[in-house]
Amino acid sequence: MRARSRVALCAAVAILAGLTAMAAPPVELIVWHSYRGGEAAAFEKVVANYNAAKVASGVKIITLPVPYDALADKITAAVPRGKGPDIFIFAQDRLGGWVEAGKTIEPIDFYVDKATRDRFLPSTVEAMTYRGTLYALPFNYKVITMVYNKKLLTKVPKTTGELVTIAKSLTDASTGRFGVAYWYSNFYYHAILMNAFGGGAFDAAGKPILDCEGNAKSLDLLLKWVDKDKFLPAEPSTALVTALFNDGKAAIVFSGPWFLGEIAKGIDYGLAPLPTVDEAGGKPMRPWMTVEGVYIAAGSKNKDVAYDFVKYVTDVEAAKIMAVEGRQTPANKLVYNDPQVGNDPILKVFRQQVETAVPMPNLAEMSMMWTPASSAMAAIVQKSATVKAALDQAQKEVVESVKLLRKQQ
Amino acid sequence: MSQKPSHRRRFAAGLVAALVVGVGLSHWTLVRARVQENRARAERVALVSLNALVDIVERAGGVGDSVRRAVAVFARGSSALTTIRVVAFDGLSLEASTASADGGDKAAPRRLAREEKPLYDQGQRLRAAVETNHQEGGARKEEIEIAAMPGGGLALAAPVTKEGAVVGLVAVETTPVPSPPRTSWLAPLAAVLIPALAFLVLAVPIAERRWVLAVVAATLLLGTMVAYGRYAFATMAGDRRITERTVAGEVTAEAARASSVVSELSLGDPRTLHPGSWDADLFRRPLELIAPDGTVHEAKLAESLAGAAGRTRQVFGAFAVLALALLAFVGFGSATRLGATLRKHRQAYTYTFPALFGMLLLVFLPFLYGVVLSFSDMSLYTSQAPMGDLFSKLWVGLKNFTDILGDFHVATSTAGGLVWNYQNIYWTLGITVIWTVANVAYGVGMGLFLALILNTKGLLGRPYYRVLFILPWAMPNYITALIWKGMFHQQFGVFNQIIQMCGGTPVSWFEKTSTSLFACIATNAWLSVPFMMVISLGALQSISADLYEAARVDGATRWQQFRSITLPSLKPALVPAIILSVIWTFNMFNIIYLVSAGEPGHSTEILITQAYKFAFEQYRYGYAAAYSMVIFAILLAYGVWQNKVTKATEGI
Amino acid sequence: MSVGSRTGDFPHLPLHVILLIYVVVTLYPLLWVFTIGFSGQQGLMIVDIPANATFLDRLRAIMPWPAHFSFSNFTSVFTEQPFARWLLNSVIVATATTILGVFLACTAAYAFSRFRFPGRRAGLMSFLVSQMFPGTLMLIPLYIIIVQWLGLGSNFIGLILIYSITGIPFCVWMLKGYFDTIPRELEESALMDGASTATIFYRIVLPLAKPAVAVTALFSFMTAWNEFIQAATFMDKVNMYTAPVGLRFFVGGFSQQWGYFAAGAIVTAIPIVALFLFLQKYLVSGLTAGAVKG
Incomplete structure (x- = not known):
């Protein structure tokens, strides 16, 4: 009996839907993302809301989670061959490469009006822009900030001067306690200092600047911390940092939202914006920002409909769900006016931190930066090369790789 | 065989087959070349019109009524351009249009409609191309786009520049490209029939003298190929001359028209127009084949034709070689023998066919793609180029290989001693060899040792040991490799704890090449024991107890039993396993990538991790493919050598 | 049989000592996987110890044992995602791969071992050579072949084909090696009795080659069981993923949930162990000797 009544109900709904949308044939749009757990659940909720609102028009969004390690390859294999999704969510690091290769992502400048553009944090829009064209609406961002153990830290440092004093007082090598722990030998994490000194990876014209003065100064400061002030652990890695913090052996950690999920229950932690750097004339530490964007696949047959969804998921209503339930930090700045988001002790800090953040370059050439830069960092931290020699070597390698890629006709 | 095969008949058949293939391919090339030339001609003519138009639109300021007027006047006299549209990025505006659909309430100026998005995107693409080329100081991205329309016409688009910035685009459509000239079938038909008949006649006095028949057939074939090649190239050169004349005519005509438009709308001095630069490539670089006065630069044309002749000769030469091979194959009876063999061993071929076919499709075909790729300089930027480009635009011959193998900069000697260049392939090869030998030696040694112990009759708990020993194989190595990496941590790793327990000082494993490599080898050796143990366990079963x-x-x-019974009996199973395990270890990407990641300073990279780096960090696919081919060649050389030494394939 | 031990009457005690030492070497890293899996936490940390610890401190620290036992990682793996379904998919794909792979390899290897035909050496060599191809840029061509040409995108058959064929070269070489050691007299006498080639193969050769078939089956199964990138690339539906794909959700990009990963890895290792237990009897049954006699 129940089954029959359900069939009847379905039929009624179908007829109703058919009446209201006579002309609109059912459209199914596929979305690929790499979410899991809470993020995935929140995203599914957003999609369900959208689908419910669109029942009449026959538009239906279907999602497919793909492991992060496979998503980019899967997109690169499928989309240019006319397969794959209509929409996908990915960070900006592949953007330049996909644009240069072609047939992968659809430019959306044409769709985006001023009101839509203005609802995002400007730097997140910048992250989605390649050579003057916008390719996706920013969805959320991730930045490194300061995470501290409330039990160990009584006063939150505002400057590197305070940081060093506090960190030194909390460090005790004999018991394996450290004032600060972060993956300082990693290029991505080191960017917080590098950008503070005005250094970076590429200049505005896309030329590598690894050997610039700002980068050298930032490394000098790091070496001082490691060698002289000695409040950092040796051979850092994410695993080590997590373990130290969870055992209450590291008072301060510089890390991003991904770290929060790894903090053990029972650790009372707080977040605060990264301190300013006295050595850089009081400029703030500037973390790199990773922005996830919602892209429309170049091969989609329903780009207009797809854009409607892209606009919806990046709007306030969806952003709130993603922030509150998915624990994301939305790129939509309007959502922070909502007290539930704006007063959230964690989201609030990330929102503050983003003001000093720099979008990570979205050039394809960025991928050539990591290996030489990490080698240089390792060599410098292990004292097997001077700062200058290591940076010059890395710069040489990157310049050579870039030259070999950009073959001229 | 009941009937003695006739050499004459075979060579006749061979010659006909070779002629059909050789002449057929040559003819197909000719027809295609003529189609291409025809298309190129239409494109150049259209480009001249477009460039003239862009010049005028830019003079008219790119936006506003003056542009609309200029386009209208320009379109009046043009027969080749069916529609002209001018788009300004600012305000997504259609500034001018001569398209019939854009009349009435859709007339320009107006905002672009949603379905006109591709037009706007095209403009943005061209803007980005211009800016990129400018920034990089070269010509990498095409600044003019040409596409074929369904109706046979061409659609072209060019950027509109104002004060150095691209502010819009001009998109035009042309009348359908005239159909390419018909190439007569008589010439190729004659090129097959005449030599074939000549052979039949000549073969009568030669009778069954095999080598004379071969020489005659080959001479006829080559003669035909040369003659047909000359005929084909003459036709192509003729087409090319027509192109130059047509384009020259177009330049003159457009120059006159543009000049009249400029004077009529008073858009400046008509003498500042540069018609000579309108005949340009897609990077807007003048070809300089046509002089500004509309005459053809004969010297430049001759130079260009000579280049084309060289390429044509190569292609036709390859066809001739192919045809000759076919002639020999049929003429000397290999074809007949092949057929007979296939029939005779039908059962064997049926048994092996499914496996071979699958391998062909899923292993050898992708490999072939890699081979082709290795001769190109395909990169991320050109990764969506059509397959054909690999053999033309992107083809670089052996350059990748000479770049890789010809770099002998292995080390620099400085005051502080030798400084190794870890990026050099010979260093990486050295590391790879150490890595492979150490892993396989340990894997085989320990695997066999454990298997022998476990094969002891009556030993208690053998099934339990066996299961425990295969566990490393059962667990995904993604996690176990990282566990091993953690065990080598300087401060918190197990090994350093043990060293300290014994009173030693902790080692920074990943700071030195030797210790870093050791950490990787330890991990992989641990992982490779179970496989070798299982192989050995299985192999030990094939030894008859009677022998012992x-x-x-x-x-x-x-010991004597082990030497003279166990080892020789294990050989058939163990040697292939060792060879395969050498090959697999050589190409084992995961462990190095996860454990040392090449640290310190790329010194512990192995060849395969380097190849990945070239492909996925540097995006140089052609180079990475060539690097992979070098790896393949090294392994192949190893296989041949191993085969000689161990006679693994003895008796095959 | 009165033969007794094959390697003579070696004293068993030293053998046990050697084996036990190696058991420790084998298990130590794995115990850390278990420790992480049962810890209820997500870190991938090995030893937690102060810098100037005592001998006992260190000894305690290097013992792989979780501070608190918890099954929460295991329950989360199964409740947060359709992991059971993915395991089932893996079983289906791996089993089909094993059957197809062993079948293809057996027929080919038998031909290579028993028939003398032109191209035999070349064919055998080509199998070996195929293993030398570095897989650097294979994903895109494979995608074109499987999805565009064969239309097998998001279809288990595509994966099964890839996996079984990737495993063929090894299986053929292994099996051919074993087939070569089986005396031909058996087959020749059967042939005299009027048996067909197929009968001889299934009734005589295959039973004798059980250890080899067991090894190749295990290998085929493993090939399919652990592969990640192709499964993730070719499957376009959540309920068609295999277990390795599911596992990688835990540790890609910024998320590093090693506790879940370890728990999932332990679960996915169980079928391998079960398969090995099942195949063990073929690996140690001492066939040839008995069969020749019987």
Whole structure:
């Protein structure tokens, strides 16, 4: 009996839907993302809301989670061959490469009006822009900030001067306690200092600047911390940092939202914006920002409909769900006016931190930066090369790789 | 065989087959070349019109009524351009249009409609191309786009520049490209029939003298190929001359028209127009084949034709070689023998066919793609180029290989001693060899050792040991490799704890090449024991117990039994396993990538991790493919050598 | 049989000592996987110890044992995602791969071992050579072949084909090696009795080659069981993923949930162990000797 009544109900709904949308044939749009757990659940909720609102028009969004390690390859294999999704969510690091290769992502400048553009944090829009064209609406961002153990830290440092004093007082090598722990030998994490000194990876014209003065100064400061002030652990890695913090052996950690999920229950932690750097004339530490964007696949047959969804998921209503339930930090700045988001002790800090953040370059050439830069960092931290020699070597390698890629006709 | 095969008949058949293939391919090339030339001609003519138009639009300021007027006047006299549209980025505006659909309430100026998005995107693409080329100081991205329309016409688009910035685009459509000239079938038909008949006639006095028949057939074939090649190239050159004349005519005509438009709308001095630069490539670089006065630069044309002749000769030469091979194959009876062999061993071929076919499709075909790729300089930027480009635009011959193998900069000697260049392939090869030998030696040694112990009759708990020993194989190595990496941590790793327990000082494993490589090898060796143990366990079963019995009766010691019975009996199974495991270890990407990641300073990279780096960090696919081919060649050389030494394939 | 031990009457005690030492070497890293899996936490940390610890401190620290036992990682793996379904998919794909792979390899290897035909050496060599191809840029061509040409995108058959064919070269070489050691007299006498080739193969050769078939089956199964990138690339539906794909959700990009990963890895290792237990009897049954006699 129940089954029959359900069939009847379905039929009624179908007829109703058919009446209201006579002309609109059912459209199914596929979305690929790499979410899991809470993020995935929140995203599914957003999609369900959208689908419910669109029942009449026959538009239906279907999602497919793909492991992060496979998503980019899967997109690169499928989309240019006319397969794959209509929409996908990915960070900006592949953007330049996909644009240069072609047939992968659809430019959306044409769709985006001023009101839509203005609802995002400007730097997140910048992250989605390649050579003057916008390719996706920013969805959320991730930045490194300061995470501290409330039990160990009584006063939150505002400057590197305070940081060093506090960190030194909390460090005790004999018991394996450290004032600060972060993956300082990693290029991505080191960017917080590098950008503070005005250094970076590429200049505005896309030329590598690894050997610039700002980068050298930032490394000098790091070496001082490691060698002289000695409040950092040796051979850092994410695993080590997590373990130290969870055992209450590291008072301060510089890390991003991904770290929060790894903090053990029972650790009372707080977040605060990264301190300013006295050595850089009081400029703030500037973390790199990773922005996830919602892209429309170049091969989609329903780009207009797809854009409607892209606009919806990046709007306030969806952003709130993603922030509150998915624990994301939305790129939509309007959502922070909502007290539930704006007063959230964690989201609030990330929102503050983003003001000093720099979008990570979205050039394809960025991928050539990591290996030489990490080698240089390792060599410098292990004292097997001077700062200058290591940076010059890395710069040489990157310049050579870039030259070999950009073959001229 | 009941009937003695006739050499004459075979060579006749071979010659006909070779002629059909050789002449057929040549003819197909000719027809295609003519189609291409026809298309190129239409494109150049259209480009001249477009460039003239862009010049005028830019003079008219790119936006506003003056542009609309200029376009209208320009379109009046043009027969080749069916529609002209001018788009300004600012305000997504259609500034001018001569399209019939854009009349009435859709007339320009107006905002672009949603379905006109591709037009706007095209403009943005061209803007980005211009800016990129400018920034990089070269010509990498095409600044003019040409596409074929469904109706046979061409759609072209060019950027509109104002004060150095691209502010819009001009998009035009042309009348359908005239159909390419018909190439007569008589010439190729004659090129097949005449030599074939000549052979039949000549073969009568030669009778069954095999080598004379071969020489005659080959001479006829080559003669035909040369003659047909000359005919084909003459036709192509003729087409090319027509192109130059047509384009020259177009330049003159457009120059006159543009000049009249400029004077009529008073858009400046008509003498500042540069018609000579309108005949340009897609990077807007003038071809300089046509002089500004509309005459053809004969010297430049001759130079260009000579280049084309060289390329044509190569292609036709390849066809001739192919045809000759076919002639020899059929003429000397290999074809007949092949057919007979296939029939005779039908059963064997049926048994092996499914496996071979699958391998062909899923292993050898992708490999072939890699081979082709290795001769190109395909990169991320050109990764969506059509397959054909690999053989033309992107083809670089052996350059990748000479770049990789010809770099002998292995080390620099400085005041502080030798400084190794870890990026050099010979260093990486050295590391790879150490890595492979150490892993396989340990894997085989330990695997066999454990298998022998586990094969002891009556040993308690053998099934439990066996299961425990295969566990490393059962667990995904993604996590176990990282566990091993953690065990080598300087401060918190197990090994350093043990060293400290014994009173030593902790080692920074990943700071030195030797210790870093050791950490990787330890991990992989641990992972490779189970496989070798299972192989050995299986292999030990094929040894008959009677052999040991007999040996013992003869008073052989345990070691003698092992040497003269166990090892030789294990060989058929163990040697292939060792060869395969060398190959697999050589190409084992995961462990190095996860454990040392090449640290310190790329010194512990192996060849395969380097190849990945070139492909996925540097995006140089052609180079990475060539690097992979070098790896393949090294392994192949190893396989051949191993085969010689161990006679693994003895008796095959 | 009165033969007794094959390697003579070696004293068993030293053998046990050697084996036990190696058991420790084998298990130590794995115990850390278990420790992480049962810890209820997500870190991938090995030893937690102060810098100037005592001998006992260190000894305690290097013992792989979780501070608190918890099954929460295991329950989360199964409740947060359709992991059971993915395991089932893996079983289906791996089993089909094993059957197809062993079948293809057996027929080919038998032909290579028993028939003398032109191209035999070349064919055998080509199998070996195929293993030398570095897989650097294979994903895109494979995608074109499987999805565009064969239309097998998001279809288990595509994966099964890839996996079984990737495993063929090894299986053929292994099996051919074993087939070569089986005396031909058996087959020749059967042939005299009027048996067909197929009968001889299934009734005589295959039973004798059980250890080899067991090894190749295990290998085929493993090939399919652990592969990640192709499964993730070719499957376009959540309920068609295999277990390795599911596992990688835990540790890609910024998320590093090693506790879940370890728990999932332990679960996915169980079928391998079960398969090995099942195949063990073929690996140690001492066939040839008995069969020749019987």
